[in-house]
Amino acid sequence: MIEIDNVSKWYGDFNVLKHCTTSVTKGEVVVVCGPSGSGKSTLIKTVNGLEEFQEGDIRVDGTALKDKSTNLPKLRSRVGMVFQHFELFPHLKITENLCLGQMKVLGRDRETAMKKATALLERVGLEAHAHKFPGQLSGGQQQRVAIARALCMDPIVMLFDEPTSALDPEMVNEVLDVMVELAREGMTMMVVTHEMGFARKVANRVIFMDRGEIVEDATKDDFFGKPRSERAQQFLSKIL
């Protein structure tokens, strides 16, 4: 579903991604971890074309991002993205947040969009909040809305960038629970997170990044059993 092939990226002189190669197959859940500044967000943003890269290739569902004939906005609409900060439209009610992309990008009529929005709000347990504004919800609830909004677009893959790291601790689990359910239903997911409990529960593979490199790309059992690299071992010993 996602193929990242020898990708390198620079910000000016700064080499932020160095020969990154990995892939995510359909239905797989891949957790990306590593120290702050190691390039995790940059990597995940290159996958849906939010960041350019200078070398290598990325294909999403067989479509090469670099191919000039690729309709990037269309491809991007099929890749769900959930960030650390919820990025809901503050002036729109929850239902409108969920309908907007469906109507504007996918061309659904209001009734169809509303049906989908209602079903997904139910799925994340927030149907009672449909007519509120984002500011009236807690951080955990807003993040669940952000996930529902992404799912409204029928994504073929979901990317998460530290979706729980801006939340108060008591709200982390309600968001992780939604993600665990999604993983168990077979959604293809690439998740930047330091929630190793989540990784242990549902990850198929764990990628460890350091200074722009993919240092480790292992099955969950191998990674938690004993990472090969010293850098990953040190990282794990600090966060576990």
Ligand code: ADP
């Ligand atoms: P992570 O998500 O692992 O914390 P990032 O991908 O956000 O790391 O950033 C990797 C490195 O790239 C950091 O050193 C960061 O300062 C740098 N960086 C990120 N965005 C930019 C940018 N737009 N311009 C220059 N440097 C950047």
Ligand code: MG
């Ligand atoms: Mg980041």
